[in-house]
Amino acid sequence: MTTLVIDQVTRTFPARQGHAPTRALEPVDLSIGNNDFVTILGPSGCGKSTLLRIVAGLDHPTSGKVLLDGHEVKGPGADRGMVFQSYTLFPWLTVRENIAFGLRERGVPEGKRNAVADRFIQQIGLKGFENHWPKQLSGGMQQRCAIARALANDPKILLLDEPFGALDNQTRVLMQEMLLGIWERDQKTVLFVTHDIEEAIFLGSRVLVMSARPGRIKADIKIDLPHPRSYKIKTSPEFVALKERLVEEIRAEALKVAAEA
Amino acid sequence: MLFVAAWSLATFGGYVSKTFLADPLTMLREGWDLLVKFGFLYDIGMTVWRVVGGFVLAAAIAVPLGLLMGAYKPIEAFLEPFVSFARYLPASAFIPLLILWAGIGELQKLLIIFIGSVFQIILMITVTVGNTRRDLVEAAYTLGASDRGIIGRVLLPSAAPDIAEILRLVLGWAWTYVIVAELIGSSSGIGHMITDSQALLNTGQIIFGIIVIGLIGLISDFLFKAFNAWLFPWKLA
Numbered sequence: 001m002t003t004l005v006i007d008q009v010t011r012t013f014p015a016r017q018g019h020a021p022t023r024a025l026e027p028v029d030l031s032i033g034n035n036d037f038v039t040i041l042g043p044s045g046c047g048k049s050t051l052l053r054i055v056a057g058l059d060h061p062t063s064g065k066v067l068l069d070g071h072e073v074k075g076p077g078a079d080r081g082m083v084f085q086s087y088t089l090f091p092w093l094t095v096r097e098n099i100a101f102g103l104r105e106r107g108v109p110e111g112k113r114n115a116v117a118d119r120f121i122q123q124i125g126l127k128g129f130e131n132h133w134p135k136q137l138s139g140g141m142q143q144r145c146a147i148a149r150a151l152a153n154d155p156k157i158l159l160l161d162e163p164f165g166a167l168d169n170q171t172r173v174l175m176q177e178m179l180l181g182i183w184e185r186d187q188k189t190v191l192f193v194t195h196d197i198e199e200a201i202f203l204g205s206r207v208l209v210m211s212a213r214p215g216r217i218k219a220d221i222k223i224d225l226p227h228p229r230s231y232k233i234k235t236s237p238e239f240v241a242l243k244e245r246l247v248e249e250i251r252a253e254a255l256k257v258a259a260e261a
Numbered sequence: 262m263l264f265v266a267a268w269s270l271a272t273f274g275g276y277v278s279k280t281f282l283a284d285p286l287t288m289l290r291e292g293w294d295l296l297v298k299f300g301f302l303y304d305i306g307m308t309v310w311r312v313v314g315g316f317v318l319a320a321a322i323a324v325p326l327g328l329l330m331g332a333y334k335p336i337e338a339f340l341e342p343f344v345s346f347a348r349y350l351p352a353s354a355f356i357p358l359l360i361l362w363a364g365i366g367e368l369q370k371l372l373i374i375f376i377g378s379v380f381q382i383i384l385m386i387t388v389t390v391g392n393t394r395r396d397l398v399e400a401a402y403t404l405g406a407s408d409r410g411i412i413g414r415v416l417l418p419s420a421a422p423d424i425a426e427i428l429r430l431v432l433g434w435a436w437t438y439v440i441v442a443e444l445i446g447s448s449s450g451i452g453h454m455i456t457d458s459q460a461l462l463n464t465g466q467i468i469f470g471i472i473v474i475g476l477i478g479l480i481s482d483f484l485f486k487a488f489n490a491w492l493f494p495w496k497l498a
């Protein structure tokens with residue numbers, strides 16, 4: 001079992017000429033384990049991406065530290081898979097080669113890595129597209145492929161930064177169900193950033209609400225909806241009650257941002 | 262076409278003296294003579310070999326260096342001023358110096374092509390590699406790629422189509438250097454033939470030589486393009 005501990009992490013971006021330094025994160029304390037699916041909600045610019053990038057090792061905290069199973073995170077590594085909001089498949093690799101990228105980097109022989117890649121291609125419903133270039137895929141297919149690419153590495157924790165943000169509503173819902181299906185089957189610790197409240201509740205076993213910038217964790221809400229979940233759950237009274245509560249939390253933060261501007 | 266028409270009108274119409282400008286038919290006849298009697302094919306072969314030789318040498322050194330400079334800022338900061346300076350040195354100005362150092366043999370010709378190409382390629386590749394999409398590099402890092410993996414499996418393939426375009430461009434320039442190199446101090450090659458013909462006031466041969474250069478340039482450009490399209494199907498898909 002994996003535990004991720006975020007210990008008093010702050011991040012301040014240094015001043016550019018004519019601007020004050022940006023305090024993106026106030027001290028953030030957080031502990032995640034139990035194969036939790038943690039969703040992070042917060043208004044735009046509150047430091048969600050910054051927090052995720054620090055966990056991934058792509059950015060460094062100004063103070064504090066991140067521990068993964070007791071080891072301090074110093075830089076990026078295969079034990080933390082990441083899916084970005086922008087499309088980041090390697091355009092020169094086919095779907096199968098993209099998914100096998102991490103395995104190849106670790107020296108897994110070709111036969112084995114193709115077997116793993118094909119298993120994931122099956123799971124994300126891209127059978128028949130193994131040899132397509134990313135350019136030939138729709139946005140939803142590309143993000144599915146990016147999720148498979150991160151999972152094929154078998155990371156201890158999966159980090160997703162608004163992976164469905166650029167997709168239309170229908171596709172988005174299908175992708176949520178697919179991701180939840182994978183998680184229900186494989187059990188993995190997931191940290192998922194979004195600013196869609198329904199998405200956060202539907203996917204999460206725990207929803208964190210971040211305050212307006214400088215970001216800190218303002219609320220930590222356990223979601224006790226039963227698994228497996230289907231889209232129908234979105235109209236259940238429990239779901240609606242949670243949604244109302246979160247709308248209030250977010251609204252308060254959004255108002256602060258608006259007042260500042 | 263228009264060009265040939267104007268040329269025919271000027272020469273056949275007798276507006277321009279034959280000494281200064283041969284008419285197209287004379288040019289073709291002279292060209293034929295060159296090919297069959299004076300071994301012009303050998304000259305063409307020599308010139309092509311010099312361009313390709315010097316160019317391949319330059320590319321073999323410049324591509325890895327440009328890649329490293331694009332990948333590592335400290336290396337770029339260290340080498341960039343020198344390369345930028347060297348880039349502005351006209352290759353033809355080196356000819357006298359190179360003749361002193363390397364004589365008028367093949368080495369001197371190859372070196373001129375080399376000097377003319379190598380700095381251009383380095384700088385352009387450095388810029389291209391430096392502009393690699395940041396999010397792709399980060400994605401590769403989160404997939405466990407090492408620095409070497411980043412260079413070999415992200416920076417290089419991502420920049421490869423542009424690198425091929427750069428090489429195609431610079432190969433075109435290399436063609437102009439080789440002719441200049443052969444105009445001065447050479448005993449073979451298309452440029453040498455052109456100087457010889459000048460001494461004999463044979464404008465037909467000169468024009469034929471120029472057209473041959475243009476044609477070879479066009480063919481190599483076409484081959485390069487076809488090769489690139491074959492090499493990078495993901496770009497076109």
Ligand SMILES: Nc1ncnc2c1ncn2[C@@H]1O[C@H](COP(=O)(O)OP(=O)(O)OP(=O)(O)O)[C@@H](O)[C@H]1O
Pocket residue numbers: 013014022023024042043044045046047048049050051195213
């Ligand atoms: N590299 C950087 N340099 C300077 N400031 C930065 C940098 N990256 C982020 N910031 C600032 O830090 C703050 C938090 O940014 P971040 O991207 O983490 O927000 P976010 O919560 O992900 O927003 P969104 O929902 O719009 O993606 C913003 O004010 C942003 O301008």
Ligand SMILES: [Mg+2]
Pocket residue numbers: 048049050161
């Ligand atoms: Mg963000």
